[in-house]
Amino acid sequence: MDLRLAPMAGVTNAPFRLVCREAGAGLLTSEEIDARALVEGNARTQVIAHCLPEERPIAFQLLGGDPDVLAEAARRLAATGADGIDLNMGCPVSKIVAKGQGAALMRDPLRAAVIFRTLRKAVDVPFTIKIRSGWDERTVNAVEIARIAEGEGVDAITVHPRTRSQQYTGRAPWAIIREVVAAVSVPVVGNGDVRNHADASELVTATGCAAVMIGRGALGAPWIFAGEPVDRETRACIIHRHCALIEEHLPPRDALVQLKKHLAWYSTGLAGSARLRTALFQAETPAAVQEMFWGNW
Ligand SMILES: Cc1cc2nc3c(=O)[nH]c(=O)nc-3n(C[C@H](O)[C@H](O)[C@H](O)COP(=O)(O)O)c2cc1C
Structure with missing residues (x-):
């Protein structure tokens, strides 16, 4: 099974990513990187945007709302060895969504489409997105966003099926992942509440997703990627x-x-x-x- 480590700000830095890879994790993703801070040369952001050679293949995740700034950040990361660029469309933090970034992109499909097109043109490496199910219960639009993304040449889509309003509460409704899998032909990565192998298998069976992304289940347990219990x-x-x-x-x-x-x-x-x-x-x-x-x- 293709098990991947989820991006987690303040947590999935190079040391943790590498132990997850050594335990068996597939493609790694950096924690979110503020595109503007990267382009402006912020010292702290340069640290976050650094990876160890043994981590490759690794995708870098960008957070931003301005297509040109995102494109410039993506070009720089691709030039320094990123094996993929991922766009954050899930961050629920108020001061981020207030700037039209993260989960705010879910409620603005037109702007999201412009960003997909601009980023797609900017880099040759795989370009992926990580979405939520929608902004809130009344606007669950993961399928619409996924179709737009596929049309704009996005290579894969990770779905964390909670709305922005749900943040990280309640059980992640996996059925939305299945709907996205049925709607597009690019690979869909399922995410949400996977705590062990049985959960991961269940998620694949229930949704048909191509890979499983694990976040909180890997905290204090990078061996979750090993595929079998470790002593x-x-x-x-x-x-x-x-x-x-x-x-x-x-x-x-x-x-x-x-x-x-x-x-x-x-x-x-x-x-x-x-x-x-x-x-x-x-x-x-x-x-x-x-x-x-x-x-x-
Ligand atoms: C502490 C923390 C930080 C996170 N940071 C990010 C991030 O930088 N980018 C992102 O796309 N998702 C982020 N997430 C969301 C996770 O990637 C994942 O979608 C979510 O935790 C659900 O998966 P899980 O149930 O396996 O934890 C974060 C989650 C947590 C708990």
């Missing part, structure tokens, strides 16, 4: 590798934050995990965070 020793090796990659590749302040976040997720299910999590977030150095975690493992 405790293997899990420990993966966590050690993840910590080493974080320390090697991220600036010290980011490394500390990422170690805390990911080790907190890895602690799920350990005895006293709630207390451990609180302690992890209070630790002041990478060494202290790791010592605390392994002392409770």
Whole structure:
């Protein structure tokens, strides 16, 4: 089964993506990258837009609303080795949608079409989009957007079938993924609430999607991509590798934050995990965070 890691802002940076790939994940996607910040040379955005050679193939996901700015950002990413460009049409954050970006593109099919056309012309690498089911319950238009995208030459479509109003609540209505699969002939990637292999198989059977994208189910569990259960020793090796990659590749302040976040997720299910999590977030150095975690493992 083609299992892919979902883009998650603040989480799916190079170290986490690489451990997911090493565990068996297919095509990787960067976290969302603000197209304008990239074009304007924002230092932090350059860090987010960086990948390790071993991560390839990797797609970079762009967030934006201006077709020309998006196209320029896509050209730059393609020139520096992106194996694909993905357009974010799902971000529900108020200050993002207020700028006409992310999920706001779902409620403006005409502007979305112009963006698809402009981005399609800008790059030769695969160009994909990641959509929600619609803006809200009254405007569920994933099928309409998918048809427009296919007509404009988009290569694949990932569907997270919640509306912007649902954010991440309730169960993801997989039936909408099936409707998109039936409506277009480009590959459709199904996403939403996959927590294990049984869920992934069920999603493929229920919708006919070509691949499954996993987000929250991979947090603290990159071995979800392995295709089979992994023992405790293997899990420990993966966590050690993840910590080493974080320390090697991220600036010290980011490394500390990422170690805390990911080790907190890895602690799920350990005895006293709630207390451990609180302690992890209070630790002041990478060494202290790791010592605390392994002392409770
Ligand atoms: C912390 C977090 C950050 C996210 N950031 C992004 C993002 O940058 N781009 C995007 O398209 N989706 C983003 N998403 C949505 C996920 O990619 C995915 O569509 C959603 O979590 C549903 O899948 P899941 O049930 O497997 O988690 C984010 C989700 C979470 C939880």
